[in-house]
Amino acid sequence: MAELQTKPITKRKKGKLKEFRDNAELSALVVPGLVLLIIFCYIPMFGIIIAFKDYRNNLGIFGSEWVGFENFKFFFTSQDAWRIMRNTVGYGVLFIALRLVAAVVVAILLYEVKSRLALKFYQTSMILPHFLSWVIVGYITYILLEPNMGIFNQIIRAFGGEGLQWYSEPNYWVGILPVVDLWKNIGLKCIMYYAALMGIDEELFEAAEMDGAGRFKQIIYITIPSLVPLMTILTILDVGNVIRGDFGLFYTIPRDVGLLYPTTDIIDTYVYRGLRTGDDIGITTAVGLFQSVVGLIMVVGTNLVVRKISPENSLF
Numbered sequence: 001m002a003e004l005q006t007k008p009i010t011k012r013k014k015g016k017l018k019e020f021r022d023n024a025e026l027s028a029l030v031v032p033g034l035v036l037l038i039i040f041c042y043i044p045m046f047g048i049i050i051a052f053k054d055y056r057n058n059l060g061i062f063g064s065e066w067v068g069f070e071n072f073k074f075f076f077t078s079q080d081a082w083r084i085m086r087n088t089v090g091y092g093v094l095f096i097a098l099r100l101v102a103a104v105v106v107a108i109l110l111y112e113v114k115s116r117l118a119l120k121f122y123q124t125s126m127i128l129p130h131f132l133s134w135v136i137v138g139y140i141t142y143i144l145l146e147p148n149m150g151i152f153n154q155i156i157r158a159f160g161g162e163g164l165q166w167y168s169e170p171n172y173w174v175g176i177l178p179v180v181d182l183w184k185n186i187g188l189k190c191i192m193y194y195a196a197l198m199g200i201d202e203e204l205f206e207a208a209e210m211d212g213a214g215r216f217k218q219i220i221y222i223t224i225p226s227l228v229p230l231m232t233i234l235t236i237l238d239v240g241n242v243i244r245g246d247f248g249l250f251y252t253i254p255r256d257v258g259l260l261y262p263t264t265d266i267i268d269t270y271v272y273r274g275l276r277t278g279d280d281i282g283i284t285t286a287v288g289l290f291q292s293v294v295g296l297i298m299v300v301g302t303n304l305v306v307r308k309i310s311p312e313n314s315l316f
Contacts, residue, residue, distance in 0.1 A: 051286035064282075071286035080270065088266040091250075092242035095181055100235060102186050107193035108223055112215075123194075127187035134248030137184060141253050145176075170263040173254060177264065180253055181246070189234075196230045197223065232306055232313040240299035243291050247272065267291050 020027065051071055053064040075081055106126070113119045129137070144151050145166040153163030166172055200222065208218050245266040254264040267287055274284035299315075307314035 048285065048289050050282055051289045053282055055282040055285075067282070071282045072290065075283050075287055080265075083262060084265055084267055084270050087263065088243055088245050088268075091177065091245060091266065094178060096235065096238045096242065098178055098182055099185060099189055099238070100231060102182055103189035103193055104224070104227060104231065106186060106190040107197060107227075108219060110190065110194050111197045111223070123187075123191065127191060129184045130188045132184070134246075134252040137180065138252035138255065141176075141180060142255070167255065167257050168259055170260050173260055173263045177249060177253065181249055184249075192234070193227055193230065196227055200226050229313050232310070233315055236299060236302050236306060236315045239302045240295045242298060243294045244268065 047061075049061060050064075052066060052068055053061070054067045054070075055061070055064045059065075110119060110122060113122065142150075145153075147153060147163060147165050147167065150163070150166070152166075156163055164172070166176075204222050205218055208222060213221070245268050247268040250264055250266050251269050251272065254260045256269070257264075268291075271284040271288050271291075274280040274287075303315045
């Protein structure tokens with residue numbers, strides 16, 4: 001009886017070894033990514049212990065005094081906590097909604113373009129900003145918004161108005177940051193949805209047209225429902241970043257101007273400034289840990305809700 005039980009197990013092991021040997025070249029391609037993941041993501045996790053200590057450089061991680069949750073308490077009771085959390089979550093939710101709607105609309109518009117030359121031009125021009133660094137985008141933004149010689153202010157003055165002090169008024173940036181984010185990221189997002197649209201069976205549109213459905217009804221009843229699975233998956237992934245803003249956007253574009261902190265300061269920029277000065281490493285580590293844990297909870301929670309409502313559209 002024991003021999004009968006061990007034979008299938010042995011065969012399975014041999015089968016797995018043979019499969020691994022047959023795909024050794026493909027498996028080797030994963031190694032560099034795994035090494036980078038371990039070095040830059042898993043090994044640094046040891047540093048989260050700093051969040052629970054009053055860290056001092058001269059004492060090191062182990063020598064610093066253990067303070068428990070005092071670093072978390074200090075941050076959440078500080079005057080900066082509400083502003084930073086409001087900005088981070090507010091922009092996160094706003095960006096998810098804007099990216100989703102804009103990407104789907106642009107993808108549908110591209111799908112309606114019949115000229116291949118025009119389609120290639122639109123796709124290339126929209127995806128190009130995605131490959132520009134935030135430093136370059138920051139300089140472009142500064143050329144447009146510079147108070148004295150900026151292009152926007154020159155246009156305003158040409159029509160008899162007074163130039164705006166873009167880098168002194170925080171309220172302007174509630175609109176500027178979403179526009180810059182859309183300009184840089186909309187290209188890649190809409191290409192994903194456009195690829196999904198290319199997989200729709202053309203016979204569905206032909207049948208709908210024969211039944212008298214116009215282009216608008218075809219979009220409502222065929223195009224958008226076909227995009228729902230991809231929209232759901234990408235939204236679940238984006239929800240995990242609601243509390244994690246794009247550091248390059250919020251630091252480079254406003255140029256880290258203190259006057260703009262009320263509407264541009266988020267958790268990532270707050271943590272960076274704390275680490276740069278070296279005065280609040282324990283507190284900034286606690287904030288970063290809180291950010292990661294909440295992001296994980298939101299991804300898992302959102303996926304559970306989606307799986308409950310529509311299991312076929314859940315991520316896992």
